[in-house]
Amino acid sequence: MTFPQELERTASAIEQRLGAHLAAVQGAPQSGTALADAMRYAALGGGKRLRPFLLIQSARLFGVDEAHALDAACALECIHCYSLVHDDLPAMDDDAVRRGRPTLHIAFDEATAILAGDALLTLAFEILSAPATHADAAVRAELVLMLARASGWQGMALGQALDLSAAHRAFTPEDTVTMQTLKTGALFRFACEAGAVLGGADGRGRAALTAYAAAFGRAFQLADDLLDAQGDAEAMGKAVAKDADQGKATLVALLGIEGAKARLAGLVAEAEDALAPFGDEAAMLIDAARFVAERRA
Amino acid sequence: MTFPQELERTASAIEQRLGAHLAAVQGAPQSGTALADAMRYAALGGGKRLRPFLLIQSARLFGVDEAHALDAACALECIHCYSLVHDDLPAMDDDAVRRGRPTLHIAFDEATAILAGDALLTLAFEILSAPATHADAAVRAELVLMLARASGWQGMALGQALDLSAAHRAFTPEDTVTMQTLKTGALFRFACEAGAVLGGADGRGRAALTAYAAAFGRAFQLADDLLDAQGDAEAMGKAVAKDADQGKATLVALLGIEGAKARLAGLVAEAEDALAPFGDEAAMLIDAARFVAERRA
Structure with a gap:
């Protein structure tokens, strides 16, 4: 199976499993509230499910089949979805469109968006701590x-706080990288390390995944910065060139477009090197790094 | 030690331990953001710490000393504090005063309040899952x-969603009780059951605490409704008579003031009965039920 096919297949498995976790509860006093509907709106029907993909592929490297990594991947996706909902709020980034649809506070209302975000955040830990996620409670x-x-x-959360602080002070390219490492890098790292932990990896195996995740995360962000600098609002499905408008200098400003592209290639090579010990088994993860570096949206 | 003294002593222990969990992190890129300060504003310097008190006293019934219940109690308090911060937001209950101080979104700003709430919610699970909370990972x-x-x-979260839905429909007294059982009762139940779980209680021991928590929670709410109906804004430190204004009929409307007081006495008796098997060991928990029933603020 090619990488795009595998990514799509995984997204469909995540969609189905998340849908089961968010299925309507019989007899609960949900009627009269939009909470469960809003959670489904935020968590279902969209997204590449890149973080769950990384988690499932990382777990596979350590002998864990997809069925036994799916719940941890859903928990991670709940965190990602909650963060998008809260980041989009009027008091935060004030975005009206996400994945080509109205954001949650537009489709429902602000109170429901705050609460649905809180509930998705909480659901992540409910899923992760449940016995179905792994037989060993220590894991x-x-x-x-x-x-x-x-x-x-x-x-x-600190990454988002730093991002908001850009309204009050100028960001050097280094400030921007620090912010990005926290805001998006931390979840990529969790995705890869969780796969190792689910599979009982030793220190060396886990360290390889940590190194891969670091390179992957930086490549993801640099590609995002490049898209933002060169970007096409239609392809991105959201507003572009916001970074420069908001006083956040990125690595693209420091290195230039061509320099940033060279750095990006270097990060993909770093990601490949980190997984060299796994040989062909790691092909999907390496393709994932190439994919995020080359994406156009 | 009398109950008020013990409550105050516990509050002080919780304050100290929560302060340690929220201590400034050396070398972290926190500077430039108000996130950690906002979390400390929300979690420190106030509150009776009633939920932590219930957890610590419940654990004590099963032989767990305070030092080994303190982190679980702090985790619970983080959840309580996050819920107050988010409930106070303009899009939710829009409250400007809490515990006699400006609410977090007034003292800081709305984005910081959303984010600090998210971070306190997350911190609860960070504390609870850490090895220091209990030696057994299964616990x-x-x-x-x-x-x-x-x-x-x-x-x-469902309780808060139901509470918000009162803006669009009339609440019967039963609707109000359902909402309250979720919105505040669920955390009281956790407090008491967590004590039992920390102490490795058997099914019967845990069931006794569950029954106590149910009576305690209903007594707490009914006393709150009575205060709201008869209330004194100054003593409460917040706005009163909001329930009736917002179309939420409470048990007080159904039973009348005197009827509600009789029901309250019955709930305290239920709480006492539930803990009868523990004899004098449960005196503090019984005093706690009497305290919430009789409080004037």
Whole structure:
């Protein structure tokens, strides 16, 4: 199977499993509230499911089949979806369109968007800690700890706080990279390390995935910065050239378009090197790094 | 030690331990963001710490000393504090004062309040899943699952969604009780059951605490409704008589003031009965039920 086919197949498996987690609860006093509908709107029907893909492929390197990585991948996707909902709020980035659809606070209302985000964030930990995620409670507890750290006040949430602070001060390219490493890099890292933890990887195996995730995350961001600098709003499905408008200098400003492209190629090579010990088994993850570096949207 | 003294002593222990969890991180790129300060504003310096008190006292019934219940109690308080921050937001209840101080979005700004709430929610699971909370990972994973269920889309978050829906439809007294059971009852239940789980209680022991928590939660709410109906804004430190204004009929409307007081006495008796098997060991928990029933603020 080619990488695009595998990515699409995984996205469909995630969609189905997330849908099952978010299925209407019989007899619950949900009627009269839009909470569950809003959670489904935010979590279902869109997205490349790149983070779940990384988690599932990383787990596969350590002998874990997809069925036993799917719940952890869903938990991670809940965190990603909640972060998009809250980041889009009027008080935050104030975005009206996401994945070509109205954002949640537009489609529903602001209170429902805040609450649905909170509930998706909480659902991530409900899924991750449930026995179905892994037979060993020590693995589940470790995954919870890792995900909380990756997404919390010293991880993704701090990244968003730094991003918001750009309204009040100029960002050097280094500031921007620090912000991006927290805001999006932390979840990529969790995706890859969670796969290793699910498979009982040793220190060396896990370190290889950590190195891959670091290169992958930086490549993802640099490609995003390039798209933002050169971008096409229609292809992106969201507003572009916002970084420069908001006083955030990126690596593209420092290196220039061609320099940034060369750096990007170097990051893809780093990602490949990190997974060299796995040989052909890692082909999908290497294709994923190439994909994010080359994407046009 | 009397109950008020013990409550105050516990609050001080929680304040200290939460402060340690939220201590400034050396070398972190926090500078330039108000996130950590906002989290400390929301979590420190106030509150009776009633939920942590219930958790610590429940754990004590099963032989767990306070030092080994403190982190779980802090995790629970993080959830409570996050819920207050988000409930106070302009899009939600739009409250400007909490515990006699400006609410977080007034003291800082709305984006920071959303983000600090998210980060406190996440921190709860970071604390709960960490090895320091309990030596047995199975206990930690179970506590995470219980807290996620208590606070998520079928627990506290659903309660808040129901509460918001009162703006669009009339609430019968039964609707109000359902909403309250989810919005505040679920965390009281977690507090008491978590104590039992920390102490490795058997089914009967845990069921006794569940029954106590149910009576306690209903007493807490009914006392709140009575205060709201008869209330004194100054003593409450927040706006009163909001329920009737917002079309939410409470049990007080159904039973009348005197009827509600009789029901309240019955709930305290239920709480006492549930803990009868523990004898004098449960005196503090019984005093806590009497306290919430009799409080004037």
